[in-house]
Amino acid sequence: MTINTKHTSDRIAHLAAVVLATHGASHQEKELAGSALAQHHTAKQSSVAMGRLAAHVLDDRHATEAAKELAGSVLAQVRRLI
Numbered sequence: 001m002t003i004n005t006k007h008t009s010d011r012i013a014h015l016a017a018v019v020l021a022t023h024g025a026s027h028q029e030k031e032l033a034g035s036a037l038a039q040h041h042t043a044k045q046s047s048v049a050m051g052r053l054a055a056h057v058l059d060d061r062h063a064t065e066a067a068k069e070l071a072g073s074v075l076a077q078v079r080r081l082i
Contacts (some may be wrong), residue, residue, distance in 0.1 A: 029067045046075070
């Protein structure tokens with residue numbers, strides 16, 4: 001296994017901050033936003049559980065574009081790549 005060294009971009013971090021401030025954002029969107037924001041300019045990586053949530057959101061045809069962008073970022077940053 002290899003350690004994943006990817007980080008959240010400034011654009012995704014901004015999107016995450018907007019989602020967290022949005023009153024109507026879903027719980028899943030806020031979880032993904034929190035995970036993405038926690039990985040901005042830090043060595044933190046997504047947990048396997050967050051990776052599963054991200055994969056689920058990407059597969060959900062009803063998920064918002066913001067949720068899918070955050071999910072893509074979170075999924076790309078899963079702690080360990082197999």
